Amino acid sequence: MKFVGNPHPHESAEGHVTGGALYTDDLLERFPGVLHAWPVLAPHAHARVLECDLSAACARPGVVTTLNAADAPGEADSGANRHDEPLFPKEVLYHQQPVAWVLGETLDAAQDGAAHARVLYEKLPAILTIDHAIRESSFHSAPARLHRGDARAAIDASPLRTSGELAIGGQEHFYLETQCALAAIDESGGVLVHCSTQHPTETQAIVARVLGIGENRVTVECLRMGGAFGGKEVQANAWAAIAALGAWKTRRPVRVRLPRALDMALTGKRHPFFARYTAGHDERGKLLGIEAELYSDGGWSLDLSEPVLWRAIFHLDNAYLLPAAAVTGYICRTHKTSQTAFRGFGGPQGMVVIEDALDRIARALGLPPHVVRERNFYREGDSTHYGMAVKDASRITRIWDELRESSSFDTRRIAIDEINAGESNRKRGIAITPVKFGISFTATMFNQAGALALIYRDGTVQINHGGTEMGQGLHTKIRQIAAESLGVPLETVRIMPTRTDKVPNTSATAASAGTDLNGAAVLDACEQLKARLAPVAAALAAEGRPAGFAQTVEAAYRQRIPLFAQGYYRTPGLSYDARTGQGKPFHYFAYGAAVSEVEVDGFTGDYRVLRADLLHDVGESSSPIIDMGQVEGGFIQGVGWLTLEELVWNDEGRLATNGASTYKLPSWAELPEDFRVKFLTRAAEPGVVFGSKAVGEPPLMLAISVREALRDAIAAFGKGGLVELDSPATPERVYWAIERARAVPSTSVLNEAAAGVARP
């Protein structure tokens, strides 16, 4: 193949490095007379709005007008499904929730106006923790339940039992480009919204709903995003709606841009989880049954919490056979930001739980954790606890064995134990963990995509598709696919900004499925065009005339052959019953494994990742630079989630870590000193565009190896016993875990494991 499979840099790389690549807020100067919107922020996590008087705000210099519920011709709510996100709430449900907006000639004026709004609140008690929500039975939905067999009986019949509890922290997306929308009334009475959104169609629908107009009068365009990671899947909608409402009211362009502190205070994050489990197993560590309760912190509105919870439940198996399982999930309703999609979408939390359990079982039995992991792997012919055959299950073992070999895991394991024996204040740890991640939206209807390919008479090509570009390289891959199919140079293919007036009713660019879906739709469109052009080219050649692409296209035009085509794709074979949680929700699985080695300082709990070896299954890579970037970047982002990224809400419900100075992303220091990343070879995935596999989310979970390596090192400070470690494993948490490990007198106490271990 000429293009697909070759290492092409990002399609916008030149724009990135020159500053020429534009993002939504870079368009500001193109909208003369643009107004700036700023919210009136509630100072409570939970309160009733008794009175909202904006007259003083309106009177401030430079303030043009304000927005409140009376200004919305339609429904003043941005909640996609349950309509539970009022734009101008009467009841405040999280700290700093906007209750009204001020539009100013300048941002300073709008901020000044907002500071002069007079709002009276009646403060109400707030629920700020999962614990508290459980005590108050504050849940968004009925519990989600998934059963395989009789888990309780299987556990009771097991020779041994291990229980555990685990708190898993959330994660701020910290896309470098914060939420931004720019709306203007267009030339024909419609609304054009430039928006940093992963889901232009939904943004369009919400804007139309708020304005009370047909979706055909709203166009949403997403040029590109400066990162999204799930944080702009639904959470872009409210800001677009405010911008559009402001433009509708004033007939002037309106910009909403959340600066970092507001973005962090107002937008949802990866769900924090609390998990409790009991596993029945044998003396060799083989799982016989598991019961688990998962509690996610959904925040103030439902958002995507249900599918996130389901994906956590589905991925509680990771790569392991659960012969009997009973999993119950709850979405806690708290007075915090509305937690939302984030790369992995619940999968990471589910996997951390099972990895925590297996490490605990191994240490309780005095077995190496990697041995217990291996013993529980899926084999060919196995099916998941939701009743789906584990396609290519043998890849788990293949990847595992190849990685153990290539990373010298076994010899390093021995060497590390020797090093540790001679050191009392610095210990190393090593761990290998697998990943199996299901690819497809679990809501089957979203697994469709459309495309529109246009060929112009000079032979140049425009490709429109429903996917959005957020840095993941979707446009790069699409361009390769289109050029490959049409047989034209990459340079003649232009990927157009994503617009709802080109391809309607699109799905969010999410679930790692951007290329699988949109790439297939584009391929469909291009193949149709190719089929139309082939006889024309053949005829030209037969006549001895030049039959290059441009000549063929011109000849086709003259023969009145249409030079544009719509493409469409729906993922085949999905069947899934959302009520029972049983069926085939995924098209296939992406696999991988990682070995991480860490060194921990016993004085402080500080640590470094010395080396990480990743082996990941991207199918037949359609774009190796892009795929490598997803694997490496996903891993480091996962390391951040599990180690240093800590969200702290104070007693008032205010996010205390609301900026880059308090919420720490991985920096250069987190890049492993020795970082070796490889793709699995001979891995083509039949039935997916050009044999490639989805790659956006799965590598994030390779970072669980770092968490497990930390536990291994912590164990070495003691006598190798159980390691309780909530997530994220900040130096402080690691330090206290070391102190506990040092205090534990003995190891491998089976009855201790059987009884479960109380949380400190």
Next chain:
Amino acid sequence: MAVASPVAANISFRLNGETVHAPSAPSHTTLLDYLRARGLTGAKEGCAEGECGACTVVMVRPGEAGSVYKPVNSCLVFLAQAAGHEVLTVEALAHDGELHPVQRAMASGGGSQCGYCTPGFVMSLFAEHYRPGRNGACETAAMAGNLCRCTGYRPIRDAALSLGPASADDFRARLARPAPTLDEFACNGFARPASLSECLGLLAADPGARIVAGATDLAVDTNLKGVRFRRLISVEAVPELRGFDDAAAHVDIGAALSLDEIASRWTAAPTFFHEWLELFASPPIRNRATLGGNLATASPIGDAAPMLLALDAEIRIAGTASIRGVPLHAFFTGYRKTALQPGEVIHSIRIPKPLPERVRFYKVAKRRLDDISSVAACFALDFERASRVAKARFAYGGVAATPIRATTAEDAVAGFPWDAAAAERAQAAVARALSPIGDHRASAAYRLAMAQSLIGKFHEETPR
């Protein structure tokens, strides 16, 4: 005095090779605001507090010979501060559609994904590319002030490592010529005097005015907290505050020298200074932040104070009448309060010599680089001939309302051999003396544990 009268002067500076005259703007307007409004949207706002580096531009600053390019956070440079400077943004690098080698390196191997942070990385790497005296590959530490959320940094590291010596182009040629010198300047709400007497005069005339040096803290206040300053007096062009003297009895460091300037001026600086410097914020911050500014903010978690306390430093304060000295431990009078009187500015920091025999600086934070410390500690020991500790200085940040010395711990060590028992006595003394608070960075218990544990680490690392 000319500078004393507020005038609506244009703010003139060199931008990408041409002179621009920005109209006077509210004093909290940043260079980044101006650039973006001018259509130079390559520099982005990612955090508005100098942490992410998406807004990085370079300034042409004086070097040992000629000039050097120094990356700075344009979100933390007030537009008025740019007057007289020479600034390059990412838009200046490519010529006639041909990418600069730094851009080519970043673009070709996956160094950008979403691209939003990329112009900032490019500018940091650009400055590193032309760093005088660079032998071999570009150092990734030069980009320690840039955050990327997408790539995981490996391809950016490879881009840096792939760059050879800078070719003899116009950018290199520029460095042979001197950097712009900063003259006195004033516009609405902002004054930059060019002498200490003028500076003190302005301060005397308007005691409510705020001194600004690198603005790496003040601009965070204006950007994030909405703080507004009626009048800023910049010390950036006051030569008396920019002195450096490595004398026989002491080292005098001008309060308005940037940390980066101190590093290049203090050629005989001890190892611990460089270890400390690497942990102090990030390169673009170090290119603007000053020691005077860091101490004047009196942050209980500032990085400079623990080290300077352990070195028995003295703060030299300039008033209209004279210069007075205050021991640093007496300088911090309460939470965010100092001994500075109205009308005074910090002149310099005096570190007595000889420097202590053993000094180590430690910083406990969630992230190793560019993080604010939960606990910072600096320990200094001098020994007598019999291997006994003659003098000990144990200083901390993050464990009290001000940076402090743990004198009871010092007393527990002085006069004794530096052995495990001594370290344990010091730890016990620290445990009795300190009662830190808990916050989003660390719990009180962890802070107290660290205050003790770091003594153990110090002992392990400096056996005697």
